[in-house]
Amino acid sequence: INGLMHLNQRYDIWLRISKDAVEKGLNSFEPLAKATMMLFKNEMTFIEKMEALYITDADEIEKRLPEIRAIYEARDARTRDLHDEDVDTFYGCTLCQSFAPTNVCVVTPDRVSLCGAINWFDGRAAAKVDPEGPQFAIEKGKCIDPIGGEYEGVNEVAAASSQGEYSQIKLHSFFEYPHTSCGCFEVVGFYIPELDIIAWVDRDYADPAPNGLTFANMAGQTGGGKQVVGFLGIGINYFRSPKFIAADGGWNRVGWMPKHLKDRVIDDIPGDIVDAIATEEDATDLDSLKAFLIEKKHPIVAEWKTKEEAKVKEAGAKTPTAPAAPVPAPVAGAIPAAFPAAGMPAGIPMPVAGMSPGSGGGIKIILKNAKINIEQVIVEQTEE
Incomplete structure (x- = not known):
């Protein structure tokens, strides 16, 4: 109409x-x-x-x-006791390709569709009723990565249905070859490099998340049928999956989500982590979120210490061949140092708190088809 x-x-x-x-x-x-x-x-x-x-x-x-x-x-x-390894067939959906032409939505027993409307049984029923329709069977084929959820059959369908844009998809990975995101997703996940955690926000939460961005801001960066490292669209029921972002720590990597969303899935959050996941009542920015994670002894805090100790040990093992260059004093507004994300491919751009396309002031960097490795960035303030 x-x-x-x-x-x-x-x-x-x-x-x-x-x-x-x-x-x-x-x-x-x-x-x-x-x-x-x-x-x-x-x-x-x-x-x-x-x-x-x-x-x-x-x-x-x-x-x-x-x-x-x-x-x-x-x-x-019905799908709670059925898992990816129990079936030979997954189901794909291309309904969103009218506005996200490279999106390939793969529905498995352990991964509901991004819109949340189609589970594995729904996909099976739709494919049987209309074999030529937008829902179709995917023979999963050989399992390449049981933790990340990579299958030969899914990769083949991804390459064909995305017009060759993607050739690998890991169904349960946040960083490495993540599932594409169409735009209809119920929740968007976003990486906070300063704290090395993953946070989640849904459509019903209108305020900015601790990274300074709203759902609408991040949905615009995430959608369109793209694989965006650092952002991931999901359906709410994926939180209930035992394989929920299994390749990247599962619930132990989650540090923040809106209270109403947390309450909705609270029965499926492991008991040893539930109190360590902050909501807007506990933290609204990175400083308060960091303080909360430390206070609640979130598992990621131990990871911070381990990584810092590894850095110190590595630095001590190196013998300098020349005097070290002086380190400039911190500059107001400079981008804070970030922990590298485990499993994140080198050279992939990372989301930084407070920075969004079109934000006023500061610097604007546009990278197209670029793969850049940077060992050091020095920002100096010049006197007028």
Whole structure:
């Protein structure tokens, strides 16, 4: 329907109608209902009769939501005891390729679709009903990396469906060959190099995260069907997966998420880490987040110490061949030093807190098709 936008993630629905469409007569749900029923009947010819019911009363919606959520919970529960290694077939979805042409959404028992609407059973049903449709079977093939979740069959489909843009995808990796992100994802994960942790923010959280960016800011950098090291879009139910970012530490690498999101998945967070994951009630910037992680003895704090000790040991083992160059004094506004991300390929740009495309002041660096290794960066302040 011209002038109508409809996006949905299960029971989260977003509709926008243009003023031009209203002026041309789109002033009721009837045309939308007729178009929807026509599409269903065309796709699934065994349907003989349909009825479309639209509920706009807020109180009635709130009353029905628990029943609707219970249905989805029951569907999701079916996959809890089924894992990637238990099946020979995964399922792909290309519905989002209209706006993310290189995106390849791979749905497995341990990884729900990015939009959260399709689990492994849903993908199987859709592929059987319409074998030529946007959901299709993927023979997973030989397992290359059981921890990261890399399979020959998935790589082959990735290369074919992404128009050759990508040839490797690790389903349970945040840094190395991560899953592509379309734009419909429910949650975006972002790496905080200053603290060497991964944080998560969902669409319902409007305030800036501790890195100074909002969900909208990061979604723009993450989406489009790209593999973006340092950012990752996921569906909420992936938090419940035992393989949740397994290649990069799982929950032990998570340091922050909005309280409502944490509360939603709290039963699936390991008990020994749940209190060490901050929310906006505990930290709103990097300083307060670092203090919280130290206070709660987050596992990453021990990693900081280990890496610092390794640096000192490595520095002591080297014999200088020339006098060391003087180190300039810290400059206000300089980018803070960051811990290298374990498993992150060399030369990949890293997200830095407070820096976003188009931000005013400071410096602007644009790198295209570049792979750069930098051993040292010195920023000096010149007197006017």
